[in-house]
Amino acid sequence: MDIHSSNPGLEHEVVVPKEPDYHGHPNYLKIYLTLLGLFALTVVASLLHNPLIVFFIVFGISIIKGTLVLLYFMHLKWEPTLIWIMLGLALLILLFLFIGTYPDIVPVQRYLVPKA
Amino acid sequence: MEKIKKLTWREIPQARLAVWTLIAGEFVIFGGLIVMYILNRLKYESWGEMAQHTNVWAGTINTFVLLTSSYFVVKAHEAAVHKNKAQIKKWIWLTIVCAFMFLGIKSYEYTHEIMHGFTLPGKHLVAEGLGVESRYWSFYYTMTGLHGLHVIAGALALFFVMRNVTKTDKNYQRIEAAGLYWHMVDIIWIFLFPLIYLIH
Numbered sequence: 001m002d003i004h005s006s007n008p009g010l011e012h013e014v015v016v017p018k019e020p021d022y023h024g025h026p027n028y029l030k031i032y033l034t035l036l037g038l039f040a041l042t043v044v045a046s047l048l049h050n051p052l053i054v055f056f057i058v059f060g061i062s063i064i065k066g067t068l069v070l071l072y073f074m075h076l077k078w079e080p081t082l083i084w085i086m087l088g089l090a091l092l093i094l095l096f097l098f099i100g101t102y103p104d105i106v107p108v109q110r111y112l113v114p115k116a
Numbered sequence: 117m118e119k120i121k122k123l124t125w126r127e128i129p130q131a132r133l134a135v136w137t138l139i140a141g142e143f144v145i146f147g148g149l150i151v152m153y154i155l156n157r158l159k160y161e162s163w164g165e166m167a168q169h170t171n172v173w174a175g176t177i178n179t180f181v182l183l184t185s186s187y188f189v190v191k192a193h194e195a196a197v198h199k200n201k202a203q204i205k206k207w208i209w210l211t212i213v214c215a216f217m218f219l220g221i222k223s224y225e226y227t228h229e230i231m232h233g234f235t236l237p238g239k240h241l242v243a244e245g246l247g248v249e250s251r252y253w254s255f256y257y258t259m260t261g262l263h264g265l266h267v268i269a270g271a272l273a274l275f276f277v278m279r280n281v282t283k284t285d286k287n288y289q290r291i292e293a294a295g296l297y298w299h300m301v302d303i304i305w306i307f308l309f310p311l312i313y314l315i316h
Contacts, residue, residue, distance in 0.1 A: 028190045028191065032187040035186075054315050054316075058310035058315065059310065061310075062307050062309075066303045066306050069306070073189075073302075078123060079122075080124050081125070082128075082133075083128070083133075086136060091147070093147075094143075094144065101152070101155060102155060105155040105158075106155055106159050
């Protein structure tokens with residue numbers, strides 16, 4: 001339907017063509033500024049002295065930043081479940097890799113040696 | 117607020133499905149490296165001292181550059197929806213400039229580190245009895261080098277897609293597909309930056 005002929009008063013309105021697989025365009029500037037804010041927080045948190053605390057804080061912020069990029073910049077939020085399953089499987093493989101190799105790399109013998 | 121319908125797997129364009137499959141594979145490759153880095157970092161406390169030799173300022177600027185480039189790419193995608201060639205060109209070229217900036221800063225870092233003896237085989241460190249510490253630099257160069265190659269690939273993909281779309285006036289959906297790859301490069305750096313540069 002031609003929007004101009006059906007709405008004579010709207011000749012100057014901008015008509016936004018939709019993609020066949022339209023998934024919406026969130027406010028990208030807002031997300032970008034949020035990412036920059038989280039990035040600044042990461043740098044500030046790294047000034048703490050305890051490396052383990054720094055690790056948990058900065059890695060946690062990285063997960064939030066990565067999720068924001070995935071959901072809104074990459075539009076994962078609107079993608080079919082199939083894509084979520086694919087990415088979920090990739091993360092599951094990494095989890096198995098972590099759990100499987102942890103005892104070989106980080107010494108855990110002290111927990112396994114039976115008490116005399 | 118507009119209600120947006122979630123796509124079914126039959127509706128997703130093939131190019132986008134292909135790029136998502138590639139991204140899942142890339143996540144396993146880089147994720148594997150990151151997992152191994154974290155485990156080794158837990159084992160060797162001295163890696164924290166090695167991390168102090170990285171240039172945090174350069175890494176910080178590069179993170180800003182990549183985050184900004186991700187914003188440029190979504191703007192290019194938005195322009196592609198409107199089939200606005202001039203805007204597509206503008207945003208993609210800005211992204212490519214960001215890629216060059218990133219690579220330039222990384223090259224400066226590499227030069228600085230190599231000149232100080234922090235090389236891939238770590239001969240200098242091994243000679244000083246710091247074999248374990250030299251492995252930090254093996255991880256450093258492997259992860260950042262592989263990421264750098266992906267930055268080059270992403271910039272080339274964006275350039276060729278932009279050229280094709282603006283010349284032929286079709287296949288606008290390819291801008292989004294190439295953009296997805298670029299965002300993946302950004303996500304990987306989001307994790308590499310704090311791990312390599314900030315946790316001492």
